[in-house]
Amino acid sequence: MSAEDLERVPGQTVQLTPDCPVYVVLHKDPLRERIDVRASRVLDLEEDVLFLAQTDPPISREWGGTQVEVALLAPDEDNVQRPMGYVTRLLDVREDFPDAGMAVQALAVGAPRPGDFFETSLRMHYRVPVDENMGVVIRLEGFDEPELLDFSAGGARVRVSVGDPGLEGLAVGGSLGFRLLFLGSGYAAGDGVVRSLKQSEDDQSVTFGLFFTNMEIRDIRYLERMVARTVSTCRQRERDAEYV
Secondary structure, three states, X not given: OOXXXXXXXXXXXXXXXXXXXXEEEEXXXXXXXXXXXXXXXXXXXXXXXXXXXXXXXXXXXXXXXXXXXXXXXXXXXXXXXXXXXXXXXXXXXXXXXXXXXXXXXXXXXXXXXXXXXXXXXXXOOOOEEOOOOOOEEEEEOOOOOOEEEEEOOOEEEEEEXXXXXXXXXXXXXXXXXXXXXXXXXXXXXXXXXXXXXXXOOOOOEEEEEEEEEOOOHHHHHHHHHHHHHHHHHHHHHXXXXXOO
């Protein structure tokens, strides 16, 4: 790809380059607050066709012709990563696309045209702030003591100290295993894809946002129930406080 593949959106720079992390949005249901987002990466651009790595779980050829959204995280004027996407169609699923000397499965989608990108969202869930009495903690693969700041059915925001060994090699678009524990009840597990990374002003901690993917149906349903229960409890406390 070349400079011609660089697109500028007001306040944003969007660039699709090989190995760039992207997200394929198969389904959005704002009324039910449901979204199906799958992580991928750019393999190549051939004229008006963009080739993406197969997702996990995979997208089958039966989705051919379906309208999808392709999104990526791009820095705005303040260097904050924001999701930018464009709407296209899944053209085909290639079984033997050449990548680094290997034949891999690839998704062929329509490439973006000038003006196609718009600011989008990869999350459609109410975010619950965490306090110490809530009994909700997160465990992250490779991290010692991650501090859960808030969570939803679609992701979480976590803070760690700058000396935490898990930060080595961590980057936007990277993925790590998570387990969200509701103490005394159970847990939901899957992979957390890093959406943002920000170091504190005193350089003592790093805050990063995750969105959850690769979860079993059981975990998804459990997490949705627990989030709804937690939100209900929090709102009841707010209503009670009005009468104190």
